[in-house]
Amino acid sequence: MSETPDPDASASEPVAETSSPPEPSGPVMLRVANGPLAAPVLARVVSMVLARAACPLDRLDDALILCDAISAHAHTYSRDGHISFTLTPETNAIELRVAELGPGGASALIEDSGLPDVGNVIERFSDSRRVEPAQDGAGEELVLTLDFD
């Protein structure tokens, strides 16, 4: 019926040295139910998107710590038992939008991400943060960016 592209090729191949960064691909949307799926699936998807964007390893580590912090607390503030993540690669950066948070949920999620001796993980590892009203007007979205130039 079809030829099958090498399914894991982009996951395992080292990023080739090029004179210009790879073209960002389109946004990836992930929506998961609160529970055991959120943390592992988000971490895998984020690491794949960042690897394809030629993100350096240290920033990839930062992103995974950020994901752990978000998935550890986001369920507390989700509106209907699900959390949505939209990953938008940009040139030398990525935007992570956390949606389906209830009113006040985005700020509370940031406040909850403090760790002893580390500080606030979201504030420390993201390069910018903003809270936006949900498109349906029923809650909030937390928009983070990670730069890696």
Added chain:
Amino acid sequence: MTPDMELSLPAQAENIALVRHAFGALGEALAVDEQLLSDMRLAITEACSNVVVHAYAGREPGPLEVDATLHDDELTVVVRDDGPGIAPHPGSPGLGLGLPLIASLSQSVELGRNEHERTEVRMTFSLSGAPHQIDPARPM
């Protein structure tokens, strides 16, 4: 029923790997048998490959959507696109084994269009019972 996991991404070949990894994480989180997880990922890969190769042929890639819903030890995976539908492709570069392979690896498979006229491949996998094995006597 609301899916437990939904992915929506451009129907590009490199995104098939992303879907595979997401289902790898799902399988590990749900402690799915290793062989069954391998079969699931192969079937899902085939369905996603069909979308990448055929759904938007000759035009800009549209969306590839993959949903997973767990219910009573049964995982239903739906691969969806906005293409014209599933039809024979005599000029396809593949061997034509994709859909029979999906049927062989899953407990059931349904092809069609949903209420929004979007093309869907709906696969179910039983997560309980003996480890999944391919029956060599089963016709493909």
